[in-house]
Amino acid sequence: MNDRLTTREAAELLGVKPATVYAYISRGQLSSRRDPVGRGSTLDAAEVAALARRNRREAAAPAGELSVRTALTLIEPDRYWYRGVDAVELAGRYAYEEVAEWLWTGRPPRGARFTAPPELLAAARRAVRALPEHSGPVDRLRVATAAAAVADPLRHDLSEEAVLGSARALIPTLVGALPPAAERPDGTEHGDGDGEDDGPLAGRLWTRLTARPADPSAVAVLDLALGLLVDHDLAASTLAVRVAASARAHPYAAVSAGLGALEGPLHGAAGRLAHRMLRDVLDQGGAAPVVAEHLRAGRRVPGLGHRLYSGEDPRAGALFARLAELDTAAPALAAARDVVAVTARQGRGLHANVDLALAVLTVSCGMPAEAGETVFAVARTAGWVAHALEEYGERPLRMRPSGRYTGPRPPQPLP
Structure with missing residues (x-):
């Protein structure tokens, strides 16, 4: 050779x-x-x-022994890395859009901004507004993704340039399609006028999550959360994305697969449970009765423990450090620390994970219980696209394990 x-x-x-x-x-x-x-x-x-x-x-490889090569995220016992760079340091120094670009291309261009194309945004908004009022955030994001896909005639182009163009358009479209949390004094909704795509994505997402004025320090914590949550190796939703991409589904369809897996209470929706627990701790004046009720009912205490970290989730540690600088976060942060302390006294040895830190953010900023789920989904969309891109470069349909049949042996009589 x-x-x-x-x-x-x-x-x-x-x-x-x-x-x-x-x-x-x-x-x-x-x-x-x-x-x-x-x-x-x-x-x-x-x-x-x-x-x-x-x-x-x-x-x-035998069925069930699939090993997925990835150059995106490495997780170690007490930290994690994006393309070999400490993810906590990267998210602390760069805005969410810049962190996403680093994961996609290995370059974090300063001042990167994602702008929603008018035709995609209009289609997504029309679809989301047609949903019932009780629809959840992931319902809205799934519908917005499907509508944006239909509005993009080039969605089946799986070249890297085209996929990244779709990602830079889809992420701000998802944010812009969410219903605003407040109205302006003149009765018009925030975020439905011209110029809404100006500024970092975290600022635009803020108006979708809370009616409170955008405090720059709090928005900076939201931006940090987005950057920290961009990717986390092969979580359940990411694996779903790679399966879809292995079948050469277009990037919008791959993201839809991720959103479907995200909605379970053990994945993206875990932040909602932690939010409600913190509200209960604040209402009852202490964590002990709330933790006791969870244990009495046979439920795990939300926001604690992570199968990949023996100690505190590094994402939680980074968010707690920044939240400690916000006066408005002090009560919720104290409640979270009380939960950790009470469970430690029970000898359970569980540490805070990112869901508990997200709950402190959402509770202290006047956001609803499902806000953490929204933050998670918007942030992780960038990581899903990065994994889809990797999978497009692999052998098609490699994510095809064989089932182990456990039914009655044939032939059986015709029913």
């Missing part, structure tokens, strides 16, 4: 199209170099051969 391969030769060895080879290069799975003699680029033959071996091993 030659030391260098052309793109076409590499594609033949890997059994993929040349476009997929370019995707491997853009994600750092292969390195390329300009050919000083001919035209185009060449690839290291050993790298290509190693990738081909990994693909063959993956294809031959």
